[in-house]
Amino acid sequence: MKTTKEVLKTNLPAVQLIHCDSCEKSTGHKVVASHEARTVFENDDRLEIAMQIIRCETCETVSFRELYASRGFHEENSKGVWVDPVTERLYSRTEIATTRRLSADESTGIFD
Numbered sequence: 001m002k003t004t005k006e007v008l009k010t011n012l013p014a015v016q017l018i019h020c021d022s023c024e025k026s027t028g029h030k031v032v033a034s035h036e037a038r039t040v041f042e043n044d045d046r047l048e049i050a051m052q053i054i055r056c057e058t059c060e061t062v063s064f065r066e067l068y069a070s071r072g073f074h075e076e077n078s079k080g081v082w083v084d085p086v087t088e089r090l091y092s093r094t095e096i097a098t099t100r101r102l103s104a105d106e107s108t109g110i111f112d
């Protein structure tokens with residue numbers, strides 16, 4: 001089996017609470033554009049990524065967000081559903097990037 005890469009159909013999510021560097025708190029953000037792809041490796045491991053341009057609804061600052069999930073690390077969310085935890089990386093003007101692991105609830109639905 002060969003490694004395959006597939007571009008996924010993107011459904012732009014509704015406004016989400018995301019940390020804004022300019023506002024220095026979590027604010028509503030609109031996802032302006034999103035590119036999503038899945039890679040399936042020879043050993044059947046999977047990597048799903050989304051690269052997004054987001055805009056703060058409070059101050060209109062535009063920034064870049066990456067989301068990625070690896071299959072095989074399952075966590076149970078508050079509704080009892082097992083999900084692949086997603087890691088979020090935010091790029092801003094003041095720092096190179098901040099990275100955090102989203103909770104199981106925050107990870108739910110991102111790559112479904």
Ligand SMILES: [Zn+2]
Pocket residue numbers: 020021022023024027056057058059060061
């Ligand atoms: Zn803002």
